[in-house]
Amino acid sequence: MNAAKIGPDKALKRDVLARAFLRSLKRIERKDMLQRDRFRHDILDGDDGVTRRVRAIDSAPRGDRVLIRADLAAVAVLVARAIEAEPGLLRRLRHDAPVVTIATHVGGVGALVRRIVQRCVFGDGRMVVEPSRGSSIGARKGDAALIVWDGADKRDANEIGNDVVAAMLHARVPFIGVAPDPRRELPRDLVRAADAAIALPSLDPSALALVVEAVVGSRPTRVFDHALLSTIEVADLTVALRCAVDPEAALDAIARILSAKNEHVHEGPTLRELQGYGEAREWGLALAHDLKLFRSGAIAWRDLDTRALLTGPPGVGKSSFVGIVARECSLPLVATSVADWHQSEYLSGTLRCIREVFASARSRAPCILFIDELDGISDRAEFRGQYVQYWSQVVNLILELLSAGDELEGVVVVAATNFPDRIDAAIRRAGRLDREIAIGLPGMASLSAIFRQYIANELPSDVSLTPLALAAHGRTGADVEAWVRRARGVARRAGRGILLDDILTEIRAGRPPLPVDVRRRIALHEAGHVIVYLELKLGPEVDLVLHDGGGEAFVTVNLAGDATYDRVEAYLSVLLAGRLAEEIGLGAVSLGGASDLTKATALARDLELRFGNGLTGLVQIEPYDGDLVMVRGLLEAVSERLRAAEAHARILLERSWASVEAVAASLEAAGYLAGPDVLAIVAKAQASPPSSDRSDQDPRTTDPNIADLGPDWEAEPCTGASS
Structure with a gap:
């Protein structure tokens, strides 16, 4: 029974055995104290002034107050409650x-x-x-x-x-x-x-009140915060109550110790304020909602989605996210890592550490158990040599603990990894860590919001942070925190407030912005991708970024198994449109679009070898590195297919060149264009018709197979030139 849910009279009645244990400890402590006093008198038999003074102090009335060690009192209460149950x-x-x-x-x-x-x-x-x-x-x-x-x-x-x-x-x-x-x-x-x-059992508020009473001599009048108490360890009491003299001060000391220990759980943005976390954020909010229903008795624990594997590159905030979820759900966080488990020299120590972590989580339930660096235990299929038995026992224990459904009731298990492919498949199967949630690099809007969170009110709210997000493109929230911290230090030493340029200087770290001519070329390149994408009606989802390292056009294209042959050919034109826009607008092509050509070549090769409509006919040949020269006629077929896609893109670009110029100019000026911005710019450019129509409508732009995008989408960046 939860002591927080029963009245004081019932709690006191239930703790009859605990009080008896504490009285027994007091009698033993009093006996030990008398023995210590006799020992001290035996050794203090001199006749100097200090000795006489010590004797006087020792012989003074002490009263009936006998102090019990805080950790011993706590264990006495918990053992009594366990037996009484x-x-x-x-x-x-x-x-x-x-x-x-x-x-x-x-x-x-x-x-x-x-x-x-x-x-x-x-x-x-x-x-x-x-x-x-x-x-x-x-x-x-x-x-x-x-x-x-x-x-x-x-x-x-x-x-x-x-x-x-x-x-x-x-x-x-x-x-x-x-x-x-x-x-x-x-x-x-x-x-x-x-x-x-x-x-x-866990130490609840009524048990804590008994401990405080045993240590300081009187019972506190207020109830301790149950959520904060759920993170306590017995050793915390010894530290917190070492100098306590009254019950209220004792509770204050415990609160300070626990708050300091769990500072990472109780500070920072809320889950609803997070930017760029997508599916992870939605999972956390759903968990918080369902936990409220569970606490009210409306649903059982088995109805909650309580297992997750967070994946993503280093620095995207996987660990921070778990702490924010813990705060949102008002749950204690039991944090560990595979590196912590391996601190012991022996396998037995590693296995013991793993068992203790899971046991600690069970004792604090409901709570969140967070396991970082899960890829550190590797995949049993990859084990070789003398360490096979060692690693197999580690993985087998983790599988056993994750499968203990009843024992883990009340425990949300979240793990994180930078390398999900290195994790044993059995750990990721249903019933264990079966939900994989990817946390990617933040986009422009998310980066701006992250900068705003770290800068807070140090810059006026009307100052646009887009320049910071553009300079930080491709970096993480951890990078943002470091840049702002260093820029704040520069401003502090200069005796002034932080400036936008302070942060930009830290982000660029001496790297100059793009030269004007390179910036113009990249803007045309990315505009070419987007205009052909829109002309082919492959979708409205676009995003254009022009940053210090180059530029990117993010478009959404269905390249999954239900993609049509014509749609894949259309995407070839999108890939080649960037370099072609450079040629039309500037008369030359830079080497920065090589990655687009690489993607287009691989896609054209697949059309010839794998889908039954190319050079090899109704045969699928899996590609390999040397296939362009090893398969007779393939190089020529791929080249011809790319030339046709480029010709198609040229028709579309020339017909819509006013839109290309308008989008490129806006991108060059702003550095970032979201989908609605691009569509508005194109609509305005099309309102002023060109002097002549360069081509008739191409039949592929109205092909219903291309217009029907299907349910399976992928975000594909078309990367422009780099400085």
């Missing part, structure tokens, strides 16, 4: 011989659980036997047995220690096994014999 379990542990496993979910708390079990669960007067691996130690009637394996030793595995377990079971004594993941880290026979398998 099993009716009659404490009585059986003290008067019978049950076998119990306790899952701590995380490493590092085993020693604290041991103290609570010894002092509070079994009781002070009982002999507790802790057999080690391979030990021959036995237990007698009236004893109790305890195994605490924290997963840190490579021998903490279910195939080790079963002989010891057999001896303890034969002695018929109460037997407790403690581990982060008992099923994998305790002896197999101990798990099989368990009469009860309990787990430490």
